[in-house]
Amino acid sequence: MEAATGLRDTASLTQKFEFNAKWGIDNPVLSLAEDYDPSDLWSLVRPRFCLLSKGEGSSFGFHLKQEPGGAGPVVCRVEPGTPAQHQGLREGDRILGVNNHVVECEDYAVVVRHIRASGPRVLLMVLAQHVHDVARAQQGTSAHLCPTLGPGVRPRLCHIVKDEGGFGFSVTHSHHGPFWLVLSAGGAAERAGVPPGARLLEVNGVSVEKLTYNQLSRKLCQSGEQVTLLVAGPEVEEQCRQLGMPLAAPLAEGWALPTKPRCLHLTKGPKGFGFLLREDKGLDGRPGQFLWEVDPGLPAEKAGMQAGDRLVAVAGESVEGLGHEETVSRIRAQGSCISLTVVDPKADRFFRMVRLSPLLFLESTEAPASAQEACSASPVKTKELPVEDTALPPVPDGSRPCLLYPGPDGGYGFRLGCVANEARLFISQVTLGGSAAQAGLQMGDVILEVNGYAMGGENDLEKLQQLAEAEPPLCLKLAARSCQDSEAWNPPGSGEDWALASELL
Template identity: 50%
Template structure:
């Protein structure tokens, strides 16, 4: 997705995030309406918003860092924009991005986290007066938030006993599947929580599947299957707040394929790699890393032939052409941080969407 950032991101007082948004995406996301439930200590509850964007409109807010104020501050909420429609308020403090606590983070890193989230992001905020009251009382803001609100992506390889789980669903109801996980079986080893709810199978939503259709899809999957699942606690968190659970919010730490972050300081002979544009397995165009020189910074950082480049200095390169990507890498003269994935991992993620 194309992302635009206005000038000022590198300023030390203020950072502004602008996104292009497709109004067709996300209009079925219910707006979250919560009353301000302020406790006796003047501290209200955090509020959660799921924002989904495409490519023609903005998220509709800016994120500021201001002198004399604590926290990452929601400002410049566009009239009629997505943020306003969902209920974000001017002065709200951002506490969490996709389940990660960010209040203590460097402002620029928080901006990068939102940008790296792509088309969808889950934000937790606290109103301005509650935030200031909590800070004055010395409260640990992270303790005001649920411990884990992310669904999991799990990749299961069948053994002689099967995938290691069974499925139950209400009779005559489509799309509601709860998993019983066998002890020490493939599903448990792949990280599927006991009693979790199944949301997607191999990148496709199961909400329209009957039990028979689901069994057929599992059989067609062969020896490996990738599931998006939510524990009962996570499922309840989203349901009670009227929020949608999507793979974009998932904990991917259980997957066998990892993205890698490579930090390089340029040497006298450069970084020691070539960036080439080529087609991805999905048919889209990608930027790939080749001709890695032995002993130079790229190899020392762990770069491998054929790695695909995903982000430069924390910002996704999705939507950039080859020349724009090269300029992004050269933006800082002497060092760069690249997010990459190897060909096997790339193919896997393309296959599960």
């Protein structure tokens, strides 16, 4: 394109403007590049890459929502001053890829699952909504707009243990350029999977991009007898350069890692699963869901569970950041056959050090089995939710009542969302097996009343907070979000403005 190499003679742009109805161009001065190749879609709709990093207990700072009609998820809000804003994520961006997974045709839940499983760092491939629509119109719905690295062409996370020859590499660099590794033949680095001519990206989870040679040397010396390096071979570096993709840690595959996440497949026995799930603090003081009281001879021990293991996923879905009640509900919802992904204290410390989720390395260890294929865990030892008669008389206007009691941790097992441009609250998420799910709440149900107080005003959230502190039960009046059921309460035209939940990630 000429715009990439320099501006053309502007004399040709001073002609009198005539509107072109065919092309719909209403400002020719903004159309400097007219010599593009329509078949070269990649040059026109090249996605943007946003590498986000968050601290413990914080978020990336963007909200994701499902578009009406089942289209892929779209960023609906970016919080100011957050990693998402700093890395250029914008409202209206459509998510095409998460790390090396193409998600442009996946539903909302799958995309959220990939982002959460990525842990404290995630690489998003995005495209502005209007550009995405143009590309789809040109290429059709079957074309993939998201670039991916080829099979085996990924950065490597390599754990190197010193031998008599040291780490088995030396470092070379230009004055202001990156660092490259020169390997010793048959040395520790080569045995750990470091490719020849590799570029060094991180040492023990810390980027070396801004380090001087002396700082890097000190860091390697401080590593002691072992070090974990993030490296990229020449082929990876070249492919990422061509795609405009950053050499990001969440893309890495593990080589010779000192520890791995473990997938435990349990089947419920006559005496249950034989373990206790408890919310506790780890060795670093951070809260999590830990497995204790592993009974000898029962399914949990036979599957390899160890007391002190931290639970990171249920049936392959991350439970990081979830409370105890919601985690227990997800386990119960799998029935008598379930897969639990766990890390022991050593693995926990390692993956926290490199600032990557252990779930990113399941493909190189063992893929979690489905509930039908795996052996599962029995009901976790915890209080049962109170059993109450929730039968209430039907409401004649097409809505329905729902009676809720809090679970063992005091929560009701659902989250709220807002309808865009409307003063209306609805159910954006229902915890599997929780109080709300047992009472029949469904994602998308609109809240009309709470304990007799009508919803639909500007202070709904404040009212709900006050009502949530009242004595249970919580009595909701709900309406389903389908078009047939919504006519009684939706204002004219609001059906077209319906937006599903926006979720902070």
